[in-house]
Amino acid sequence: MASGHGADGNALHANFDVDYVISYRFAGTDASRAEANFEKLVRALADVGLATEARAGDDCSVLIFVRPASDRHLANAAYRSRVQDWLHGIRHAAPEKETQNSLASEPLVEAERLRIIYSMITNSREDGGAGITPTRGDWKEVESIFPLHDHAFNKKWMKSWSSSYLLELKDQDGIRDKFGEKIAFYFTFIQQYLISLVFPAAVGFSVWVLLGNFSTVYAIASCLWSVVFVEYWKQQEIDLRMRWQCAGVSAIQAKRMEFQPEKEIRDPVTNEPTKVFPVQKRLLRQLLQVPFALVACLALGSLIAVCFAIEIFISEVYGGPFKSVLVYLPTGLLTTLVPTMTSLLSNFATQLNDYENYETQDSYEAAMIQKIFVLNFITSYLPIFLTAFVYIPFGSIVVPYLDVLGLTVKPFAENEKQIRTPKDGFKINAGRLKKQMIYFTVTAQIVNLALEVIVPYVKRQAFKKGKEVTGGPTTKSKKNASHPAVNDLPEEADFLKRVRNEAELPVYDVTTDLREMVVQFGYLAMFSVVWPLTAISFFINNWVEIRSDAIKICIGMQRPIPLRADSIGPWLDNLGFLSWLGSLTTPALVYMFRSDGAVPDGTPSKIKFWVLLLTILFSEHLYLLARMTVRTALAQIDSGAAQKQRRERYLVRKRYLESTSGLPLPPKPAPSGEDEKITRRSLEEEARQESLHLPRPEQRFWGRQRYWHETVRYGREVIRESLAAAGKKTQ
Secondary structure (H helix, E strand, C coil), X not given: CHHHCCCCHHHHHHCXXXXXXXXXXXXXXXXXXXXXXHHHHHHHHHHCCEEEXXXXXCCCEEEEEEEECCXXXXXXXXXXXXXXXXXXXXXXXXXXXXXXXXXXXXXXXXXXXXXXXXXXXXXXXXXXXXXXXXXXXCCCCEEEEEECCCHHHHHHHHHHHHHCCCCXXXXXXXXXXXXXXXXXXXXXXXXXXXXXXXXXXXXXXXXXXXXXXXXXXXXXXXXXXXXXXXXHHHHHHHHHHHHHCCCCHHHXXXXXXXXXXXXXXXXXXXXXXXXXXXXXXXXXXXXXXXXXXHHHHHHHHHHHHHHHHHHHHHHHHCCCCCHHHHCCHHXXXXXXXXXHHHHHHHHHHHHHHHHHCCCCHHHHHHHHHHHHHHHHHHHHHHHHHHHHHHHHHHHHHHHHHHHHHHHHCHHXXXXXXXXXXXXXXCCCCCCHHXXXXXXXXXXXXXXXXXXXXXXXXXXXXXXXXXHHHHHCCCCCCHHHCCCHHHHCCHHHHHHHHHHHHHHCCCCCCHHHHHHHHHXXXXXXXXXXXXXXXXXXXXXXXXXXXXXXXXXXXXXXXXXXXXXXXXXXXXXXXXXXXXXXXXXXXXXXXXXXXXXXXXXXXCCHHHCCHHHHHHHHHHHHHHHHHHHHHHCCCCCCCCCHHHHHHHHHHHHHHHHHHHHCCCCCCCCCCCCCCCCCCCCHHHHHHHHHHXXXXXXXXXXXXXXCCCCHHHHXXXXXXXXXXXXXXXXXXXX
C-alpha cells in the first residue's frame, strides 16, 4: 500500500514495520490477573483488525508491537476517516468513491496513518475502536502507547536547523506530515512570534540608546505591536486550517471515555440521536471556577506577597550580620512553597475539570488550560505588579509597617536597631523594578532552558549508566541473567534496545511549550517599557528555543502522537487578554515613572490618581480602536439560519454517501486461526515457499507470533518469569 512504502516506508522498515508500541507493566499485580488482563488487551486489539507481536520489556513489563492486520484494514479505516472529514466540511472535496483510487491519488502521510491506527486502539467500542485508555479503567497495567521515532528523519531535521534560520512552508508541511497539526501549529507559531520580535527589538534598542526607559514612544510602539501580532496570527491560523484541511476537527472528535451523559436528544443539525450532558448543568458547575480563582489568588498571592515583604525587609531595612546570606531566605521559601501550593491547586483544578464533565478531549484540555493560566498568571507576574504598583509608589507608607517581619531575622541581629525601619532617611530602591525585569527576561529564561533540555538529558544519561552497572545484560552477575535483553535474537537486539529506551522517555506535552511562550509574551506586552531591551533578550532566547524544542522531541521525549488541531487553542485568547492588559499597565508605568513625575522616594502624594485613571482609560480606548482597525474578520454568530444551512449541506452529503456502493468491512482476522488448517503438508509447503523467497527482517519479526493467542502465550511466559525473578530478589 502507498502509505507503507515509498518515502514513509523507510521509516517503517527501520522500525520493523511497527506502528505503535504498548507498554504493559505488571509489577505489583497478581500473576493470574496480569495474565488475564494481558489476554484481554491482545484480544481487544485483534478484534479491531490489529496484528500484534510481544517481546519482553524492562522491569516486569511486556512490549506489545502493533500494526494493522492487513493493508485492507488500514485502507478502509483511512477512507472512512476521509469521508467523515468531508461530511463535516473539513475536507474541501469528497474522496473518490473507490477506496484504492482515493488512496492512490492522495497517499496517506505518516501522521495520518499513525492517527488512524491510534484511533483504532483508543476509540471506544461504540466508535469502532478497542477502547484502550492507558492507566485508566480496565487498562491500569497499560502504562503507555507510543509510536517509534523515525531516527533518519530526526537526524535530517536536526541537521537542517544548523543550516537554516527559518522554517519554510515545505518545512511546516513536513512537521505536520510527521508529527501532526498540533505540533506543526506550535512550531509555526513560535517562528511567527520570533519574526515579529524584530520590530519591538529594533524599536527597543533605539529607544534605549536615545530616550532611556519608560519612553512614551516605545509604549505606543509596544501596544500597537501586540495588537498587530495577535490579530495577524489569527489570520495565519485561518490560512493554515485551509492549507492543512483541519478547520473544525474538534467537531468529529470521539467522546472521552470519562464523559458521563445524562440524556439522549435529537441533534438539531443531523436529526440523529446523541447523548449529551445539559449545558445549563455544566454552566452551573463552571461557576465554581470563580471561587477557585479567588482561592488561588488569595493563597498564592498571600504567599508571594509575604515572601516579597520579607525580601524587602531584609534587603532594605535589616542591617545586621549575615545580611548577604539572609537575603536569599525569601527565594528559598518561594522555591519550596510556591511549587507545593501550585501543585495542590493544580490537582484541585483537575478535579474541578473532571467534575465539569466535558464531552471531548479538546474541550477538556481547553478548560484545564484556562485554570492553569490563572495559576501561571499569579506566579509569573505578581512580583512585578507588587514592585511597580505597591512598593515603589507606596513604599514610604508600607515599609515602616514591616517591622513585624523582624522576627524572621531576630536570632541573627545584634540589637533592636538593626531590625527596625529608620524613621528618617529611608529611601526606596527605584532600580528594583528594572532588576526584576532583567531577571525574569534574561536569567529566568536561561535557567528554564537548562531545566527543560540540559538537566533532563544529564539525568537520563546518569540513570542509563547506573542501570547498566546495576542491572545491565552485559554484567556477569547472576542477578542479571533474567534481563530481557539476554534472550533477544541478534537481528532484533539493537531494535529492542532502542524501543526499551524510548519506553522510558517522558511524554511530550506541547501545552507546556505554548504556556512558556504565552507567559513570555505577557512580560513583553505589559512590562517591557521598564527595560526596552526585553524583546532582544526574547529574540535570542526563542531562536535557541525553537531548535532546542526540536532536539527535545527527537531525543528527549517519546515521539508525539500526531493529534489534530485547528489552532493553538485557548492560548490565543490568553494572548489577546495579555495584549489588552498591556494597554493598561504600560501607560500607567510611563506616567508613574517618567522623569517629570517619578516617585522614586515612594511618596504617593506625587501621583495624581485622576490623571493616572484618565491615562489608562484613554490608552484602553486607543487599544480597542487599533484592534478594530487591524482586525479583518469578526467571529460569526451561530443562529437558527446557520443551523438550517448546515443541515441542508449534511443531507446533501448523506444522500451522496447512500448513493455509493458502501464500504463493506473486511472480515475480521480469525481469533483462533480456525480459517487456516495447519497440517504437515501445509507446513512443508510454507517452508518450501520461504526457502524460495528469503524473508526480510521485518517479515521474520512479524512471523514469530502468527495469531493473537500466540502473542498471549508468549506474554504469559514473560509475566510468570518476571514475577518469579522479582520474587527471588525480594527474598
